[in-house]
Amino acid sequence: GQNIDQPTEMTATEGAIVQINCTYQTSGFNGLFWYQQHAGEAPTFLSYNVLDGLEEKGRFSSFLSRSKGYSYLLLKELQMKDSASYLCAVRPGNTDKLIFGTGTRLQVFP
């Protein structure tokens, strides 16, 4: 079966750092994606990992450990506009579909 787990909600303070974890169990693995989704809007692509290690892109970084079935998204220097849902998605082997987790709703407070 396919299973992706991430926390339902997190809170953080403006200017702080927050780490959103994601664990997965899928039939095959061909990449992990993080998307950001503001309420009522479409998901927008943030990052992609297919090899173990850290990918950094500005204030956002994403880490992958394939042996542990684990990823995290790290957001630095949080801003109020970062309040959104963060979706972890895995592309299983031999398909181009994405399997999404339920999303982590992040609230950033002043």
Next chain:
Amino acid sequence: DTGVSQDPRHKITKRGQNVTFRCDPISEHNRLYWYRQTLGQGPEFLTYFQNEAQLEKSRLLSDRFSAERPKGSFSTLEIQRTEQGDSAMYLCASSFTGGRTYNEQFFGPGTRLTVL
């Protein structure tokens, strides 16, 4: 705006009626995907196309759902005999497989369906 577009943005219908949604992908994107999202959940895969060929369809998709991409450009998703459980946001995404290796999917704004 050259992003993915969907029409209509909102649809309210009565149980038992048929509805059809349209998706226009980013120009030259050869892959097109349909997902469904309910409140508090992540998107759930429905089906995807490469050009006009439907490559995969979710086993969760009943026979009431059908999707087409007749000329390899826009796509339609039809739901027949709608049920209240069909109420959701229907998201379309597109990608270009000839570009970057990770083939990111670009999502449209979605069509929100409410079945009364």
